[in-house]
Amino acid sequence: MEKRILGVAAHPDDLEWYAGATLARLAREGAAVTFVICTxxxxxxxxxxxxxxxxxxxxxxxxxxxxxxxxxREVIFLRHPDGELEPNAALRRELARVYRKYQPRLLLAFDPWKRYELHPDHLAAGRAALDARLAARMPLFYPAARPRGVGVWSIGEVWLFNTDAPNHFVDVGGTLDTQYRALAQHRSQPSVWDDAARAFIEQRARENGRARGIEYAEAFRRIVIEGAQVLAEGTRV
Ligand SMILES: [Zn+2]
Structure with missing residues (x-):
């Protein structure tokens, strides 16, 4: 069965910037990847x-x-006002509905506990993405936010990007070029595709890989939720 993966971020370009090479690799390996952009x-x-x-x-x-x-494969836009994202119940409900509908095995999201992260939307998106995981798996949370014919859903694994406590490193030597090409699509945001950006990404990937004997890597905080998949299988409708 194909692996379903959901990436949740605050802004257009976040997923490409922080995890683009990994997402390209996962997609290339056959995963069905969907993006959710909150603002x-x-x-x-x-x-x-x-x-x-x-x-x-x-x-x-x-x-x-x-x-x-x-x-x-697909991008879902939640269209909250840029710069004003809040990890409140309304956002949690929206995301829980997406999780129940798309039933991802793996969630990629901002690390909401990264020290000195100064963008409030990044922190809010990460927090809401994780909080929605709990709501999505419990039937009494937002019962109206269950698409027809779909039950609750439990995500078994989370990879947090933009983290200062990484414990999982993905070899991205084969997809860095794809990441650059994806970032170049964001024409309105020169800071993610100009020469300095490209040099920064390469340097970051090199540093992430160095201690692991990998030439280029992206770094994540990986969380595996024990028993979640068993529960998910048992609660599918
Ligand atoms: Zn952003």
Whole structure:
């Protein structure tokens, strides 16, 4: 059976920037990967004349193109206002519904406990993504947020990106180029594809791999939830 994977992030370009080479590799190996982007990305510009609504539309197009480059099948946009994401019950409910519908084995999300992470949306997206995991597996949480014919769902494994406590390293030597090409789709965000960005990504991958004897790696905090998969199999409708 194909492996279903969900990536949850705050903004268009986050998944490509923090985990793009890994996601490209997983997709190449046959996984069915879906992205969830929590905000509309409408404030992602240093140009004071930029029009937020137009920017949001452009960034959705860029995100779809980037996802396609990585081999991702679908992108879900939750369109919360950029910069104001809160890990509240409403967001948790939205994500729990997605988890129940798509039934991922593996969740990739921001590490919400990363020290000195200064972007509030990154922290909020990570926190909500993890909190929704619990809600998705318990039937009394948000009973109306169960798509027709779908029961609860328990995600058995989580990989947190943008972490300062990594314990899992993925060899991405074969997909770094795909990551660069995906990032280049985000034309409105030069800081993720210019020469400095490319040098940064290569250096980061090299450092992540060094101690493990890998040339290029992406780093994650991996959490395996014991018994979750057994529960998930038992609760499918
Ligand atoms: Zn971001």
């Amino acid at each position: 509309d990305g409408s404030k992602g510009s240093y140009d004071p004349r930029a029009v937020p609504r137009a920017l949001a539309a452009q960034r959705e197009r860029e995100q779809r193109a980037a996802a396609q480059t990585l081999g991702v």
